[in-house]
Amino acid sequence: MRNHGAVTAYVGLGANLGDRDQNIRAALAKLAGTDGVKVQRVSSLIENPAVGMPADSPSFLNAAVEIKTTLGSHALLHRLLEIEKELGRERRQKWEPRTIDMDLLLFGDQIISSQELVVPHPLMHERRFVLEPMAEIAADAVHPVLQMTMAGLLADLNSRPAPA
Numbered sequence: 001m002r003n004h005g006a007v008t009a010y011v012g013l014g015a016n017l018g019d020r021d022q023n024i025r026a027a028l029a030k031l032a033g034t035d036g037v038k039v040q041r042v043s044s045l046i047e048n049p050a051v052g053m054p055a056d057s058p059s060f061l062n063a064a065v066e067i068k069t070t071l072g073s074h075a076l077l078h079r080l081l082e083i084e085k086e087l088g089r090e091r092r093q094k095w096e097p098r099t100i101d102m103d104l105l106l107f108g109d110q111i112i113s114s115q116e117l118v119v120p121h122p123l124m125h126e127r128r129f130v131l132e133p134m135a136e137i138a139a140d141a142v143h144p145v146l147q148m149t150m151a152g153l154l155a156d157l158n159s160r161p162a163p164a
Helices: 020-032 073-086 128-138 150-159
Strands: 002-015 037-042 046-048 060-071 101-107
Touching (some): 002 020, 002 073, 020 037, 020 073, 046 128, 060 073, 073 101, 101 128, 128 150
Antiparallel strands (some): 002 060, 002 101, 037 060
């Protein structure tokens, strides 16, 4: 299902297996080659420890991308999952290392809660590896639930004491 106007959406990318840089670039190229999607801005790649994974998990490279899309939110989600699969992502269990991970973070100012899709991404405001690249390319983008900008969410996260 297509909506008529183009929506600005943000996608988080991460990789911690194989050639991480190349995996993210390949995912971006496939996303850019998708009908109804135009890549606007891409953050730099940021190295991050593997949060919530086994201690020996390789670290991640993370990025965020701003797109304009005429695809609906669920059609975009399905395309992201398709790209992950094309790049060798196997979803066996949650929190496992991955060749590529693509998360739909924001879809315009919409709040979406369905069985397969929750937007804004439910954990994005707690994750530095999401907020740092987002603040780089979209500091003023507003989280539609929390009504805070990405820069504000990152500052809020940075002001908290580090976990013990």
